Amino acid sequence: MEENKDVTIYDIAEKLNLATSTISRALQDHHTISKKTIKKVKETAEKMGYVPNTLAAGLRGNKTKTIGVLIPTITQPFLSSLISGIEIAAQKSGYTVIIMQSHDSYKEEVNMAKALYSNRVSGVISSLAMETRDTSHFDQFISNNIPLVFVDRVPKNFNTFRVIIDNYAAGYKATKHLIDQGCTRIAHLTAGSEFGNLYNERKRGYLEALNDHNIPVDEDLIIYLNAVTYEEGVKASNKLFDLNPIPDGVFASGDIIAVSAVQTAKKRGFKVPEDIAVIGFNNDPISQIIDPNISTITHPAEKMGKASADIILKNLKSDKKDDVKEITFLNTEVIIRESSNKLNNKLP
Amino acid sequence: MEENKDVTIYDIAEKLNLATSTISRALQDHHTISKKTIKKVKETAEKMGYVPNTLAAGLRGNKTKTIGVLIPTITQPFLSSLISGIEIAAQKSGYTVIIMQSHDSYKEEVNMAKALYSNRVSGVISSLAMETRDTSHFDQFISNNIPLVFVDRVPKNFNTFRVIIDNYAAGYKATKHLIDQGCTRIAHLTAGSEFGNLYNERKRGYLEALNDHNIPVDEDLIIYLNAVTYEEGVKASNKLFDLNPIPDGVFASGDIIAVSAVQTAKKRGFKVPEDIAVIGFNNDPISQIIDPNISTITHPAEKMGKASADIILKNLKSDKKDDVKEITFLNTEVIIRESSNKLNNKLP
DNA sequence: TTTATATTTGCAATCGGTTGCGTAAAAGTA
DNA sequence: TACTTTTACGCAACCGATTGCAAATATAAA
Structure with missing residues (x-):
């Protein structure tokens, strides 16, 4: 059984006689690395079958390019379209989507919020479970500066982004x-x-x-x-x-x-x-x-999903923490x- | 702006005057740690608001308790039910589900397979995109011992688990x-x-x-x-x-x-x-x-989802790599x- | 040629758990 | 009491990428 060890930037560094930092920077087109080096690095990386380890990167930076979605269920047309909208927008920016279903249970929602936090998601989009009355399990995101968007079924008294229809x-x-x-x-x-x-x-x-x-x-x-x-x-x-x-x-x-x-x-x-x-x-x-x-x-499910994801992405890009948590109203007809x-x- | 730093096992260790290793073990009910210590650790962890960092754990062990799902779309009733089945089974075992939609595009499927690998998912469940003819982008999972299950729309010549109906x-x-x-x-x-x-x-x-x-x-x-x-x-x-x-x-x-x-x-x-x-x-x-x-x-969408997830989970638990990649047929009526x-x- | 400037690269710490191995303390046995 | 076994815990390396800072090299200006 070939225990196919992963190719790491260390392997590439060794092969090219460069430092791992150079490899890392070359891989992200850092401006301090020469074009030649970048090209060389990328080529050998490709050749060696290098696949970046998201975990390591995430651990170091404490961010993961992952958006957590916490909704009652995905088998309702509205919600599955919502997710679809989120996923497409996220995907475009290189983000991954983690989905959790609360099945309209408060208890599950609490657990899953914890799980999302545990996974160090970069942002969270949620539609509340029917059962949910208390929303304090979402506080952890706010206090850790993780953008949080409620969509469709949103709490009344929670100062964060909301995407809803009127x-x-x-x-x-x-x-x-x-x-x-x-x-x-x-x-x-x-x-x-x-x-x-x-x-x-x-x-x-x-x-x-x-x-x-x-x-x-x-x-x-x-x-x-x-x-x-x-x-x-x-x-x-x-x-x-x-x-x-x-x-x-x-x-x-x-x-x-x-x-x-x-x-x-x-x-x-x-x-x-x-x-x-x-x-x-x-x-x-x-x-x-x-x-x-x-x-x-x-x-407009897909649009609402896209809007939610866009809010997350925008907030992630600009460091300035908008203290204005606007409510986005989408049109209905x-x-x-x-x-x-x-x-x-x-x-x- | 309170830069609420995360509570880590180091913090707990310091507070209790124990080694981090003890904290880590106590948290997972390791048998070499006394009941008293375990209780004490868990209590203070709770009190301090400790939330485990999945990334760190995953990085070390090179596994993440995450199942990647790669399907054409989630807005079809069959597929959303399939996911639901996967999610419920995974959730029960403490696994998280990452979902990616190929939108029936071969190119996207290839990219997303890479992304899943990059996220070091523990297992992968996939239903092929309509466009897909070549399935070599799934080889990486096999060669790295990541259990792979194809479901419903499965390739003919790929020796891995398959969950289908007849x-x-x-x-x-x-x-x-x-x-x-x-x-x-x-x-x-x-x-x-x-x-x-x-x-x-x-x-x-x-x-x-x-x-x-x-x-x-x-x-x-x-x-x-x-x-x-x-x-x-x-x-x-x-x-x-x-x-x-x-x-x-x-x-x-x-x-x-x-x-x-x-x-x-x-x-x-x-x-x-x-x-x-x-x-x-x-x-x-x-x-x-x-x-x-x-x-x-x-x-039976949900059942197929559950069956797929169960195969992944079973293979993850037992180290023995089943060389027999059986095909699971579910009943139709x-x-x-x-x-x-x-x-x-x-x-x- | 020398000094100043720009360009390129390397060192090493860091993120937060996990775990093999070793040791100290407690309990058991002769 | 001396010795063995069990129980409980600590040390420190490790996972793989990122990044501030320093250093080396190349290029330009004087």
Whole structure:
């Protein structure tokens, strides 16, 4: 068994009769090394099969060109797209991405934050677990000057970068769209208890839109799901369709919920959008595949990922520690599709 | 600006008047350290806010408790579930997961393989990029005794662990199911050029099933998509429905393709499954949401992820280098749903 | 030729744990 | 009490790259 020892800069140094420091500098195009030497070094490095040891470099410099991502799960379209955005941006700058899933558990989130720190990541991007109430496990990053970006599900009182959409405005827009379509009894399907403010904000937008248009709020039309799943959506939708009369519009705080509403409606003999108009949230792939297509609010996952990564990278490059931890708002748009097109407008 | 220096084992050693070696050993419950000392050390470590430095440990031991995952993309349901399975298994053993996306580009795959090696990952799990023909960039892992597992899209001639499903058998089962439903003109939608053998294997199963049941193969009924996307699926489906007569069954080598077939059929006035029965592949979430529900073949993503991770972990634990690089086959099942239920059997 | 300047390279400490080997202290045995 | 065994801990080298500072060499200016 050939115990193939790694080629190190020492090996290269020996072969070329140079100091390791010269090799190191040559490899990073340091200006104090002559072009000739650089070329020679790089060539022999290549020839000898040298692969830099990230650990050693990281240990010395106490930084790793690694971005840690701590999110609830990666199997949701929004989050996997988010990661994709992060990964692409990071990759471009030579950074590596470490991913950890909290599975919406506070305890796991705490552990993984520690693990990320232990790995000396250069920066952290996180979306909070549903369960999380206390966020002090993120303090360690701040106090050690590791840039921290919260994205999408962000804590309220934590002075660090945040990348979000304006959930309030989005909720307002969605509801207003239904109102514009002539709906007057608009239901809202939303997530139950939560600490992060995104569902609450959307609901706030919903309420405000009703208010602005003189539509009385009917608490019976607001249903809180225990989880954002298809099954829970069906349960909630059935509650809605048990009402008499049924609502004529539904704003679901997630496409998967909207899908369940549409399908439950169909199953129970109601027509979408004629009997009930539906709008979802996220613009998940499924929303444009399901029949009827589902109107929705865009949730620019990749862009949010890119924005988050860019903030990290920018902060890493410039030493000046921005004390201004700005909040980045990304745009959302209403996408009108069949499920809410009561007025029968032409769709693109 | 408080330059919060990290607490190291040196700090603990000094505080307790012990040697760093004792601290190090105490922290890992080494048997040569007394219970009292261990307890004392752990307590003060906790109190002082000590966080181990993974880099330092990894550098010394040349291993990092990190599993590198190199896949085409994470935004496909199958692959994100795969990662999820890997991550959960790894996490349980205290391993961290680094993820890199090749975006189906050979060049990126080569670079990222190098990056993974550079990070001294303990093991690698990879699914090949579509473009990849040559796999020599994976040699470095083998020659350095880093366990390597290929999963799903695996190379043919590379002696390492492989975790796959029996695509041939799955293709056969899917086709046979359609035959059992009474289909006699069965089309097949598959991916175009590819090096990994999964689509080819499925096609082989399809052909063999036809053969075994004395159904002549009609090349017009086999359509090669340029990409596994909804749009390409629609294009291909339309070709199918331009035929006269149209086929009475379709085996699509992916659920997203099956969805497009079902919807294109509906759009063109054909009934599913009465006029044409459809079966997909993967059991993606969408398959059981779309109306009609789509019959499919399970593709146990999470299990495959777990299996891959377990192989890595097992190989890491036992020093003996298994020279037998076994291939792990995971089971697939036919899930019969509405889209292929011509005989109108009761479905669960 | 000499001095000043620019260019190139080397020395050696450093990052923070890990571990083989050696020794001191405690416990056990004759 | 003397001797062996066990238990507990310390010393110091090591992993591989980085970097401040010093030194050597080359080039330019006087």
